[in-house]
Amino acid sequence: MIGLTRRSGERCSLDPDTIERVEARPETVVFLTDGAKYCVVETVDQVIRRVLDDRAAVIAACYLLDRGEDPDPLQLSRRETAPPAHGPVPVRPGRLPQPSV
Numbered sequence: 001m002i003g004l005t006r007r008s009g010e011r012c013s014l015d016p017d018t019i020e021r022v023e024a025r026p027e028t029v030v031f032l033t034d035g036a037k038y039c040v041v042e043t044v045d046q047v048i049r050r051v052l053d054d055r056a057a058v059i060a061a062c063y064l065l066d067r068g069e070d071p072d073p074l075q076l077s078r079r080e081t082a083p084p085a086h087g088p089v090p091v092r093p094g095r096l097p098q099p100s101v
Contacts, residue, residue: 002050004030004040012038016051 001013007027020031022044030038030047040047 002047002054004038004042004047004050007039007041014038016054019047019051022047 002016003011003013006012014030014032018032018034020033023029023031024044027039028042028044028047030040032038042050
């Protein structure tokens, strides 16, 4: 989710995957895939930067999870102790069934 500020000063959060386009009329308008429109105080470049930062954070979290380096890279769990990290599971070669003739 990315945080934006509406023209009224109200803060809102939008899912960047639902953003269809962003236009700079006199004000910046964010169009969502469901037809909703939001007039925001941020510029088009600021909205784009926030979308890029959000996607980069997701990719970085996936990278850490895949490597087993950090069991909770986004600190989503608020537990006192983190679960133990685990590494990748070893791959065992298998045999495919032989076709019957």
